[in-house]
Amino acid sequence: MSDVAEAVRDFEGYTPRVVADLQNVDFEIEYMREDVEALYSDVELDEAYQLIMGNLVTSDDFKSLIGEQECRVQTLFFDEILVFIFPSERYQAVFASFDYEEDFPVNQLVQAVTGITSEE
Numbered sequence: 001m002s003d004v005a006e007a008v009r010d011f012e013g014y015t016p017r018v019v020a021d022l023q024n025v026d027f028e029i030e031y032m033r034e035d036v037e038a039l040y041s042d043v044e045l046d047e048a049y050q051l052i053m054g055n056l057v058t059s060d061d062f063k064s065l066i067g068e069q070e071c072r073v074q075t076l077f078f079d080e081i082l083v084f085i086f087p088s089e090r091y092q093a094v095f096a097s098f099d100y101e102e103d104f105p106v107n108q109l110v111q112a113v114t115g116i117t118s119e120e
Helices: 003-009 042-066 106-119
Strands: 018-022 027-032 074-077 081-087 093-099
Touching: 003 018, 003 027, 003 081, 003 093, 003 106, 018 042, 027 042, 042 081, 042 093, 081 106
Parallel strands: none
Antiparallel strands: 018 027, 018 093, 074 081, 081 093
């Protein structure tokens, strides 16, 4: 398990739904909450991985367009789920999702994980 995945999994006070290390050709689910396991098949997890990786590839073009070199995190807010994608090396990232709560400390999670990535 990567240090980033471990930091997300151990984020105090909040239990993630899913934490996964994404590599350029495969992924490893590092943590999946028990009540979430039955919601997704292996095929759906693989499809999600492919979509996320496609997004990482195209985000390089977007970063270039807006004049940025690094992306610390991509955050997606849905009605019931928060998704975080923490890119590391090219086409590698950590995927994490949490139940959406109005008071979820997004900035604290990003700062905690960004602190891990800047130390590596």
